[in-house]
Amino acid sequence: MTRLNDLALSAYGRPLADLSNQQACSMLQDLVKERSAALAPTAGKRRLYYISAEFLLGKLLTNNLINLGLYEDVKAQLEDAGLSLSEVEECEVEPSLGNGGLGRLAACFLDSIATLGLPGDGIGLNYHFGLFRQKFVQNQQLALPDAWLGEEDVLVGGREAFQVPFADFTVTSKLYTIDVLGYGRKTKNRLRLFDLVGVDDTLVPHDSIEFDKREVRRNLTLFLYPDDSDEDGRLLRVYQQYFMVSNAAQLILAEAVERGSNLHDLADYAVVQINDTHPTMVIPELIRLLEEEHDMAFDEAVNIVSRMVAYTNHTILAEALEKWPLAFIERVSPQIAAIIRKLDARIAKNYDDPAVQIIQDGVVHMAHLAIHYGISVNGVAALHTKILEESELSSFYRIYPEKFNNKTNGITFRRWVMGCNPPLAHLLDTTLGSEWRTTGDLTGLLDHADDQDVLSALADVKADAKGRMRAFMLENQGAHIPEDAIIDVQVKRIHEYKRQQMLALYIIWKYLDIKNGNVPPRPITIVFGGKAAPAYTIAQDIIHLILTLSTWIANDPDVAPHLQVLMVENYNVTAAEHLIPAADISEQISLASKEASGTSNMKFMLNGAVTLCTLDGANVEIADLVGEGNIYTFGASSEEVERLYAEGSYDARSYYRRPGIKLLVDFMTNPHFIAMGSAERLRRLHDDVAGKDWFMALLDLEEYIQVKEAVYRDFEDRGAWARKELVNIAHAGTFSSDRTIAQYNGDIWHLG
Numbered sequence: 001m002t003r004l005n006d007l008a009l010s011a012y013g014r015p016l017a018d019l020s021n022q023q024a025c026s027m028l029q030d031l032v033k034e035r036s037a038a039l040a041p042t043a044g045k046r047r048l049y050y051i052s053a054e055f056l057l058g059k060l061l062t063n064n065l066i067n068l069g070l071y072e073d074v075k076a077q078l079e080d081a082g083l084s085l086s087e088v089e090e091c092e093v094e095p096s097l098g099n100g101g102l103g104r105l106a107a108c109f110l111d112s113i114a115t116l117g118l119p120g121d122g123i124g125l126n127y128h129f130g131l132f133r134q135k136f137v138q139n140q141q142l143a144l145p146d147a148w149l150g151e152e153d154v155l156v157g158g159r160e161a162f163q164v165p166f167a168d169f170t171v172t173s174k175l176y177t178i179d180v181l182g183y184g185r186k187t188k189n190r191l192r193l194f195d196l197v198g199v200d201d202t203l204v205p206h207d208s209i210e211f212d213k214r215e216v217r218r219n220l221t222l223f224l225y226p227d228d229s230d231e232d233g234r235l236l237r238v239y240q241q242y243f244m245v246s247n248a249a250q251l252i253l254a255e256a257v258e259r260g261s262n263l264h265d266l267a268d269y270a271v272v273q274i275n276d277t278h279p280t281m282v283i284p285e286l287i288r289l290l291e292e293e294h295d296m297a298f299d300e301a302v303n304i305v306s307r308m309v310a311y312t313n314h315t316i317l318a319e320a321l322e323k324w325p326l327a328f329i330e331r332v333s334p335q336i337a338a339i340i341r342k343l344d345a346r347i348a349k350n351y352d353d354p355a356v357q358i359i360q361d362g363v364v365h366m367a368h369l370a371i372h373y374g375i376s377v378n379g380v381a382a383l384h385t386k387i388l389e390e391s392e393l394s395s396f397y398r399i400y401p402e403k404f405n406n407k408t409n410g411i412t413f414r415r416w417v418m419g420c421n422p423p424l425a426h427l428l429d430t431t432l433g434s435e436w437r438t439t440g441d442l443t444g445l446l447d448h449a450d451d452q453d454v455l456s457a458l459a460d461v462k463a464d465a466k467g468r469m470r471a472f473m474l475e476n477q478g479a480h481i482p483e484d485a486i487i488d489v490q491v492k493r494i495h496e497y498k499r500q501q502m503l504a505l506y507i508i509w510k511y512l513d514i515k516n517g518n519v520p521p522r523p524i525t526i527v528f529g530g531k532a533a534p535a536y537t538i539a540q541d542i543i544h545l546i547l548t549l550s551t552w553i554a555n556d557p558d559v560a561p562h563l564q565v566l567m568v569e570n571y572n573v574t575a576a577e578h579l580i581p582a583a584d585i586s587e588q589i590s591l592a593s594k595e596a597s598g599t600s601n602m603k604f605m606l607n608g609a610v611t612l613c614t615l616d617g618a619n620v621e622i623a624d625l626v627g628e629g630n631i632y633t634f635g636a637s638s639e640e641v642e643r644l645y646a647e648g649s650y651d652a653r654s655y656y657r658r659p660g661i662k663l664l665v666d667f668m669t670n671p672h673f674i675a676m677g678s679a680e681r682l683r684r685l686h687d688d689v690a691g692k693d694w695f696m697a698l699l700d701l702e703e704y705i706q707v708k709e710a711v712y713r714d715f716e717d718r719g720a721w722a723r724k725e726l727v728n729i730a731h732a733g734t735f736s737s738d739r740t741i742a743q744y745n746g747d748i749w750h751l752g
């Protein structure tokens with residue numbers, strides 16, 4: 001392969017050994033760009049368009065080097081020159097185009113689509129300031145604009161693309177591309193990111209994410225999920241969504257024609273996966289374009305489009321199932337509103353069940369539109385799909401049982417082992433051979449479940465990962481983690497249903513227990529990470545509780561040597577890549593029935609953490625695979641939870657009154673503790689948990705504490721724990737996103 005030294009000489013006029021990390025980083029990025037420019041796009045008649053409001057990519061350099069087969073060589077050459085790839089990589093800025101699991105899933109899927117050689121591209125928007133960058137100030141979250149677009153970014157192109165007609169004005173879009181390279185492939189796929197000609201970064205100050213939401217012609221692509229707590233914000237989201245799908249639809253039609261479609265056969269040339277409801281307006285937009293610009297009859301256009309779109313549902317939380325007032329859509333695009341009305345009228349004529357109408361009381365139910373006018377609706381884990389079929393979407397399931405299917409989520413092994421845990425990848429190679437890298441099959445490890453050499457090598461891999469994580473936390477935020485600490489991690493968006501507050505209550509319990517003299521055999525480090533939506537007050541309060549507890553415990557000399565609570569600032573893919581390989585315990589403690597799937601659960605398992613969980617989302621499948629003894633489960637079942645909601649019979653106060661629970665909840669507002677933080681936030685959270693507790697943290701708390709204590713006890717049997725680790729890794733192959741994508745293609749897309 002290329003001598004990096006020669007490259008350095010020609011790019012910078014000096015040898016590799018004399019380059020700064022920044023220079024080496026740009027040089028390698030250029031090398032990747034040059035290699036990928038030479039690859040042809042994956043070809044095939046029928047092409048997939050995966051439209052998503054988010055793509056949470058993470059840094060790209062290492063992943064691209066792995067997929068190009070250059071990683072080992074580049075690493076070795078850098079090392080010979082006294083440089084380290086991981087330090088070079090620190091100069092790379094992580095794109096800020098995503099939010100949480102749904103966005104990371106989209107990124108894993110692109111990697112797998114490319115790796116399987118399938119013709120398919122992602123389509124999204126190029127947000128200039130992403131979601132936001134999280135800072136902690138006075139133990140509270142501060143949201144800052146995340147200005148990730150630098151001089152030497154990963155975007156290619158930027159040509160003017162399409163005209164997007166809004167009601168009162170028309171805008172021009174620009175199209176950027178990020179090449180997506182498959183593992184060991186000679187072709188590439190692409191993430192197409194649309195931006196707005198005339199977007200104005202100066203609308204956003206440096207120190208806040210507030211901006212004039214009405215300046216649509218200048219603000220359209222500034223932020224992912226702009227604040228929607230007022231009408232201007234909600235309207236802006238509709239503008240963004242229409243901008244995204246109009247560009248997508250125009251691109252799809254142009255490319256289909258280029259490949260030989262006469263548009264009457266469009267469904268043979270293109271299939272669209274609608275990632276959650278945000279891109280649903282692609283349905284009426286495709287119909288509009290076929291009608292208005294290609295003279296197709298309405299009925300034929302509807303028929304064609306209904307054969308080429310598929311919808312993935314990612315949540316049963318009502319707040320996330322988008323509903324837009326028709327009046328908003330009318331203000332953004334009267335044509336789209338008119339088409340939605342016609343589509344609704346057809347449904348109203350055929351079905352009288354109010355639950356399946358598209359427009360109800362002047363409000364458009366985006367999911368309903370996608371289900372009626374698509375070929376497929378899928379959930380993202382077996383339990384989630386079952387809940388969709390049997391309760392949330394049961395009225396639709398009765399009409400279209402054949403449209404419903406499950407696609408349990410997956411994660412790409414290129415990033416989540418090879419990239420983030422090279423020593424583990426190496427151990428897997430030496431134990432199993434390297435086939436697992438493409439097959440994802442790790443079950444051969446089970447033959448080594450009692451092999452002391454493998455188990456002790458696994459212990460070394462974990463120790464090594466802990467070392468990298470400790471260095472990261474030290475550099476990132478000055479945190480010193482004891483070398484022999486148990487690492488117990490909950491990383492994910494902050495949300496009441498995910499119940500970070502329940503882990504915080506456990507921490508209070510443990511704190512008091514240690515105060516009472518019950519010192520654990522080794523230090524325990526509990527790590528949180530995650531952002532809270534800026535308009536979601538209780539989630540901000542939960543962050544405040546965690547950070548205040550962290551300070552409180554660090555300041556208590558009786559407890560600090562035994563218990564440490566950390567929260568990673570600005571949790572993102574890069575942080576995940578450091579934390580997940582180091583974790584001993586994976587906290588997946590959502591209220592059963594609420595977490596559609598989860599994907600960090602899969603990443604932790606793959607890296608040898610043992611799961612402590614409720615039987616929710618994909619945890620159920622993990623538990624079935626690894627079997628009792630290799631996972632810790634607790635809490636009310638999803639049936640029980642659904643029953644409590646249906647009856648309205650959950651009474652937080654009756655749990656709160658139990659002395660053991662009251663003590664913990666009231667700790668939040670004890671005068672000494674509250675004096676350290678914001679009384680307003682801590683009181684509000686206290687009252688919410690004690691009086692409402694909508695996601696039933698108190699219901700499961702006592703059992704959670706018991707099981708967690710058992711986990712820590714079992715951790716001390718190091719031999720038995722190593723075996724649990726191994727069994728978890730061995731079964732993680734099921735959750736390779738290559739498997740998920742092969743299923744999407746086999747059941748829904750039929751590409752090629």
Ligand code: CRA
Pocket residue numbers: 100101102103105276314315320380409595596597598599617
């Ligand atoms: N928050 C679900 O809650 C799931 C991902 C990806 C989510 C997770 O359980 O793993 O999607 N849903 O399928 C979502 O974003 C809008 O809904 C998530 O990321």
